[in-house]
Amino acid sequence: MKTKIFNKKLAAFITMALFAFVIMSCNNDDTATPESDYSDIIDESYASEVFDEIEDIGDEAVDYLDNASVSKSGTESNWRYNRLSPCATITRIYDVDMVSTTIDFGEENCLCNDGRERRGKIFINHYGYYWAGDVEIDYSFENYFVDDNQLTGTKNVIRTINETGNRQSDILVDGAMILANNAGTITWYAERMREVIEGSDTRDKSDDVIEVTGFSNGTLADGTAISCEIITPLIRINEIGCYRYFVSGVRKIIKGEEPEITIDYGDGTCDNLAELTQDGVTTIIEIKRRKPIW
Secondary structure, three states: OHHHHHHHHHHHHHHHHHHHHHHHHHHHHHHHOHHHHOHHHHHHHHHHHHHHHHHHHHHHHHHHHHOHHHHHOOOHHHOOOOOOOOOOEEEEEEEOOEEEEEEEOOOOOEEOOOOOEEEEEEEEEEEOOOOOOOEEEEEEEEEEEEOOEEEEEEEEEEEEEOOOOOEEEEEEEEEEEEOHHHOOEEEEEEEEEEEEEEOOOOOOHHHOEEEEEEEEEEEOOOOOEEEEEEEEEEEEEOOOOOOOOOOEEEEEEEEOOOOOEEEEEEEOOOOOEEEEEEOOEEEEEEOOOOOOOO
């Protein structure tokens, strides 16, 4: 009889100890989890990525229309674009000195080659020859969503061939990202310079290496002011398995009254990891799709 009582007491003690351990572990995880502590910075970095990729999407759309063989057979089996998808409809209208291109992803989410789900329309108006010489490109959106987050606003690009023979884009973005699930709105204003430092001599996006410099500012979803400066050029490599994220470069971020933050995207390794440093403490964060959890 005593053995049974002892066993019951022992079992109760073990159960309480395990419960306390789980609670402590959960609390420690909540405190240490970078995604929890820096989710707003990760969201802002995601917005930066999504606005930057608009130019790549536009390039792919124009190349698609220019390339007759691809236009006639843009099927899943031979699709060669990093970001577009055969579920997008691409059309073009010529009007005197302006060319208007529309990318229509449809009213339902269209799964694209980069793993992002898009719906709605991107409008592209350009003046001048698109691939060589001076060209001005205006981007706007109609009910355009990426991973259920809505992009609004405009993007203006003045593209030239610089003295080294590379395609260079001087960019002005005035936009916002309305986060899914009523999670708030990120406003985003940016002035950037984007140069194709490798691959400018071809239209094929897969051989492009892109360098981005400049600054941005705006507000986070909770209304906190944020400003960012690229202090080491951001690099994107457009080869398969590498093009989704910046692979190197450093951004300096001022968020509200908090100590300065730096985000280091790495040494060129193709991954979605970055080092976030604030107040002398460095944490590895994951830049990933801002997909809502239903």
